[in-house]
Amino acid sequence: MSVRKTVEALAIAAKKAARKLSFESTTRKNNVLLRMAEALQERKEFIQAENEKDLIAGREKGLSAAMLDRLALTDKVIDSMVAGLHEVMALPDPVGEVDDMIRRPNGLMVGRMRIPLGVIGMIYESRPNVTVDAAALCLKAGNAVILRGGSEAIHSNLALAKVLQDALASEKINPAAIQVIPVADREAVNVLLSLEDYIDLIIPRGGEGLIRFVSENSRIPVLKHYKGVCHVFVDADADPDMAVEIVMNGKCQRPGVCNALETMLVHKDIAETFLPLVASRLTAEHVELRGCRRTKEILPDIKDAVQEDWPAEFLDLVLAVKVVDDLDDAMDHIAQYGSQHTEVIVTRSYANGQRFIKEVDASAVMINASTRFSDGGQFGLGAEIGISTTKLHAYGPMGLKELTARKFIVYGDGQVRS
């Protein structure tokens, strides 16, 4: 069968499964999740044997030790997948929730019922545990899912899919609700992105290259973020110690992720005292600073920031530093170079905090907290399927609710329109 025919057949089956799954009871969905968790343990040997095929191929292809490490389905990784399934089980089911029910003057009762989106396509390049996490979240929200992981993990992903599908079947749910594309060929992604009649949403997760490829080639709506260029603005009257901790945490706690800090903006009135304070801490942690002209007047030994540093997502122990005139100057910089991900002000000023919250356009805007909190789990969504930095449908970390929509429901007793 051609790649197109294979992927198309799978999408048609997923759409069929989605219709029934959309009104499946929470109890049955939770039973499946529990069964999945049990089956991952029971069939660990099978999963690890298939994983070994990927690891062998990976070694032959010369994957880095770090990549092989991410690929390996060790006992510990499987335990964490099992724990994740239990967490999703414990989350409230958003489907069927009715709100905004009003009575219209003619007696019609009009409300909105939360429903699944339908079929979701996940395209990712990272660890095979995304396969289980994403499948669990999509299932809990009543969606069918088509998974497309990295080609280097294909045996692992297919083994996991087999286990998950058997769990669906054991609860009499159509196993086509969870599918892994069985061909490693890159063409499969192009086909997937063209199937607008069967797939409702694409969520890509991975590097900027993958995400750009997906959004430029998809005929299906895509929820994504390209990168996180997050700023902290240290206001004139910021508590310097608090500001130092927030900057340190944003930059050093986990520099390789999208909610890490990339640029620090410092009010000119505090720069002279604050910059040496924070610089000594940052350089002790081996952070390379790249400063604007005014920063360099205070910290002459650091590197010059160049134009490309302002929109850069370093994903590394590098921090761009700029001295700004005031709040407006800081917000102008953010509007120009920010990625609408996460922006922070450190301030003691009520007025400046409120203006920052109101006026900064980013999916998460914070006062006196680390950028690292911008995360579905930290925000209390329970779990995160991804993050969106465009405003349509979802903005910011996306949880179960973001995998649903709302339809209008109307209860009448014979009303007609005049």
Next chain:
Amino acid sequence: MSVRKTVEALAIAAKKAARKLSFESTTRKNNVLLRMAEALQERKEFIQAENEKDLIAGREKGLSAAMLDRLALTDKVIDSMVAGLHEVMALPDPVGEVDDMIRRPNGLMVGRMRIPLGVIGMIYESRPNVTVDAAALCLKAGNAVILRGGSEAIHSNLALAKVLQDALASEKINPAAIQVIPVADREAVNVLLSLEDYIDLIIPRGGEGLIRFVSENSRIPVLKHYKGVCHVFVDADADPDMAVEIVMNGKCQRPGVCNALETMLVHKDIAETFLPLVASRLTAEHVELRGCRRTKEILPDIKDAVQEDWPAEFLDLVLAVKVVDDLDDAMDHIAQYGSQHTEVIVTRSYANGQRFIKEVDASAVMINASTRFSDGGQFGLGAEIGISTTKLHAYGPMGLKELTARKFIVYGDGQVRS
């Protein structure tokens, strides 16, 4: 200036205006709406003189009387635009509303603040009053808008834009927040649809051809519906009189609109008594019936329904009729041929009504009411900017809230992530 440069310059200006407009006060936005209403009356002569240019050109081009009628900005049409502006003034401003605020275990307060989408592109082919209605709704929700009406209305639309922009300027709001594309060239639409860096959402309104063109050529998210193939299912135990009224209203009250009824599904157990009853009323109103084989056994004189009738949006006094075995059969038909617009069951059965509400995938699902209620005004949204039959971002009639998104806001007191 080339068409591309013209449209691009206008979109860049709109994006700039949108940033400030996004946190403009409700009072000032309402003042602008009031000023617009006054100015439409004060400058009626100017508007009607420009409109006359379109009418003269239209007559020369041989536009139909109906089209010329839709184009004409009579005193009555201007009065209704003024009334519309007052209605939008009276609507609550969704921007700035904060909800779902929770306190996290670490003390962080996390909530969600409603914000405008940014810049909205409206593409329409109908009456010039859409120019005023859409501009008012976009403005009230804090969005800049770029309007592209039919080329036959370009003088009228530019005159209206001039009046609206002057009203913005009189309240010291950047007039670039409301713009009409000043070139009639079709190429302007292609350019508009390519400006993903400046425009956040496209809403097309018009015939299926226009909407398909827009969604196939846009790099920007599009909210739309192609057509409304709405069904009424008359269940075995429906109140026959109620069912007749609901069918008559759905089909005859305004057959040319998307929430009109197109197919009637009748339970086999009620068909023999119900079909003659409803048929006599429908044919008295000159509705052409097209029936399935089983319908024809009861109503031998009507036309045969052919396969193309089931997915058809007639927009005319034509009704397809099918006898079905039961609720499941009806829902299967709707799943296959419906357009996810509006679906109605007429029933006295609690169980069937609840199953229909839960299981039918459409943006509006109703019990015992006319399809014609599927409308933003009728649903209590206050006004309608359009309707969506895909589930991303909005599903069903869209009001002011659907012109907004929500960002996460976080109030901390120095929290860092461990």
